[in-house]
Amino acid sequence: MMTIDMTTLVPGFNDTVHDAQRVFRALLDALSRPGGIVAIDAALPDNHAMRDALAGRVPLAAFASLLALTDYSTPVFIEGENTVLGDALRFHASAPVTRDRRAAAFAYIDDARNMPALDAFAQGDSETPEDAATLFIRVPSLTEGEPLVWRGPGIAESRTVAIAGLTRAFWQQRAALTALFPCGIDCYFVAGGALIGLPRTTQVEVY
Structure with a gap:
């Protein structure tokens, strides 16, 4: 067993149940409104110990989100x-950390430009x-990248989103996955205390 x-242990939520619920609701909001920036740190206004301990090592949005979502049954890559x-x-x-990408229910990617191919992760199958x-993919900015047009459920007609740090290869791989719906991968792009949700139902125009 790993020690x-x-x-260097980062403190968890001040209020385990209610903080997790607030973060979970924010994550649902991000997926239901693709492309909209959601402030995860707003759900944890008083958790200064967590913020101070992270000190740039892990984005607060990714840390709090994974803390709210994971348990003993959800392997994390x-x-x-x-x-x-x-x-x-x-x-x-009590979440197990795995080196097997296919076995992971959740994954944290610290470097968007050098991340593994999307098909390295589980995409589900037609029955499950x-x-x-x-x-959860760390990016340098949620507003300063190449503008791309998003369409789909939760978006009125279209929305232009400009996330920095993502390669053209990422968007091409992601476009290929949309043809496999209902299978696919849901993504959150995180920067500091905020994130943007990209559910598998969203179409992104790749030029």
Whole structure:
């Protein structure tokens, strides 16, 4: 069993139940309104200990979201040697950390430009599409990238979204996955205390 370094352990929620519920509602809001920026940190206004301990090592939006979503039954894949996040999820949520991308229910990607191919993660199947992975991808900005047009449920006609740090290859891979619906991958793009949700139902125009 992997040991947890208690000297660098990031504190969890102040109020485990209610904080997790607030974060979970914010995550649902992000997926129901694709392309809209949702402030996860607004759900945790008083958790200064968590913010201070993270200190830029992991975006607060990704940390709080995974803390709210994971438990002993949800393996998490963490790209790179991020022991801060792995230790916290194992300690606070009893979540197993896996190196097997296909086995992961959730994944945290720290470097969007060098992330694994999307088809390396579980996409579910026709009978159990809910078994697909959900990715949390760290990006440098939610507003300063190449503008792309998003369409689909939760969007009135269309929405232009400009997330920085994502490669053309990512968008091409993601476009290929949309043809497999109801299978596919749901993504959250995280920067600091905020995120944008991209459900598998959203079509993104790739030029």
